[in-house]
Amino acid sequence: MKKLRVLLVDDEIMIREGFKRLFDWEAHDCQVVGEAADGMEALAQIDTLRPDIVIMDINIPIMNGLKVIQLSRMKHPDTAFVIVSGYDDFSYCREALRLQITDYILKPVNYEEFGTCIDNLKISLFEQRVSSAAEPEEQERTITGITRYLQAHLAEEVSLSVLAEEFHLNPQYISQLFKNEIGVGFLAYLTNIRMEKAKKLLLSTSLSIAEVAEQAGYGDYRVFTKVFKKAEGVTPSQYRRDFLEGSADV
């Protein structure tokens, strides 16, 4: 997989330095290709550098981050934007969701957890590739088969060895396949799709947290709550509530 090109946009040099030096871009197959400190600079850099990912602060001089995203979207529809903001205000979140940004994270940024955000991004890029593949290939690719199997068996105990048995492959080989094809480890992928499933259930059903946990493959709802909180920054019940609150007064 080719390295993802990253542009950092924040008016504070310390925040940019933190991102640049405290997050292990190398390990996540990424590369910081540029920085910008205000809205105009960001627009220009996006045009010249063509980054895959833009890490974007909202409250920046000259032109705010949301405006920059809006303008860049037209020219570069494939660029992924990750909003980093100190405004833990749901109105910004909603605006951001309308702009179809990939992710929204709050300051203070925890660099360990930021990795999850990058992983999620890669997974959604992978899924885009799969769904946009013009015609189903004659012989379905192994990785597509595996991910489809995982989607269908989320609630069960799935592990590399279960997959190995199902697909008659070596566990190490499958692990490597995830790394090469998607760019994330097997566990990161599994957690991601479990969380996606949980989010869908939280918003579209009135199942209790324990039931959601069970359907998303977590026998113990305490573990589920912990993992969910780590991934989304809020507990499952908070997530459900925030969304309902937000949509109530849209």
Place this chain on the structure above:
Amino acid sequence: MLRMEIALFLVLAFIAYIYFSAGKKHTLLHRTFSALLIVVLIHLALDGVTVYTVHHLEAVPRFLNDAVHRLFLGSMVLVIYLFYQYIAILVEEETGRQRRLDWNARIFLAVAELGNFLLPISYTVTPEGNYSSGPYMLVPYGAVAFYLLLCAGLLTVNWRQIDQKKKLAIGAALLIEVTVCAMQWLNHTWLISGMGITLMTMSFYLTLENPDILRAELTEQKMSMLYLKSQVNPHFLYNTLDTIRIQAQLNGDKKVADLLMRLVDFFRLSVKVDRQMVALDDEMELLEAYMELMCYRYPELTCEYDIDPELGGVQVPNFILQPIVENSLLHGLKNKGYRGEVRISARRAAEDRMEILVRDTGSGFAEGKKAEIDRMLQNYAKQAARLEGSSIGILNVQKRIKLLCGREYGLSYTENPTGGVTARLLLPLREEEMA
């Protein structure tokens, strides 16, 4: 006649007592009024003395009569000067424009006082009564005319910028003094200058310097200080802390970075004070940030949580858990050198209510303390709103639960059989209405 002087003196002495015992802001205006009150009192005392001596010209030695008369009118000139000063400062405060006539007023004061002590003095005896006369009488009339004209000038020039009430006070005071002086001028034997001055002082006291107004000013000042204190922009606070955190992490200090991160979390969550009710999850997040910092400071302190996740969305009064836990730490575990555990659990207690328990392994209640706390929590409504003291936190929690959730809910304490205490919060199971 002497009776009026005594009455005036007593009235003003009473006013001065009230004025000086009232708490007030320390401003030039109030200091000037204080000086004015003292000089007026001296003046009224001298007024009484001269009314007596001028009617006993044979009994009182001439030089003594001269002296008290000169002192009497000297103090009167000073009083009028202070009136002018007071009004000038008032006008300056209102308009924001610098006073410019101070030196003229002071030079006139010096000249007038000099004249008062040097010009010849004589006494006129009439059947209606005696009065002092002679060239030295020029001084008080001159001073009144000069200063009152200055005041009238100030008032007219700045008419539009002065507050209605203050205009009224100044205007009334000037009018009274002019009238009284004119009457005195026409009837030398009336000896009513003391009355004019008392009325003038009263008009300011009643409108601008009474204790209610002073207290209101003082409260306003305190409130604005508090307001300013609370105006430290929270974004500035946690953005700066975050910058420091990143620098610490860049320097390789992971531990400091983590602690700063929790502190940022704590501030971020605790500035949401504008909301009366929050979700239990939000309340727990604040508490976890707080406890993590405390447990770092005291490594032998541990904290356990057992929260039914289905209760995460229940609405509870904002900021009720942290004061309870803080209380457990400061009054229970501190006595054991912060060695021990705090266990926080939340569970459904009935169909429509939940209970949150904060159980510590601290030193427990001191002798009699349990009864005292129970009494305080029972009679929460009768407790005066306290701004400090060790029980302020839990009393506030109790008051807010009762107010926001209802009287059947609230906080109570029990002693654990194994030591330490348990705080029990009984709360309604209300989720936010989602329309």
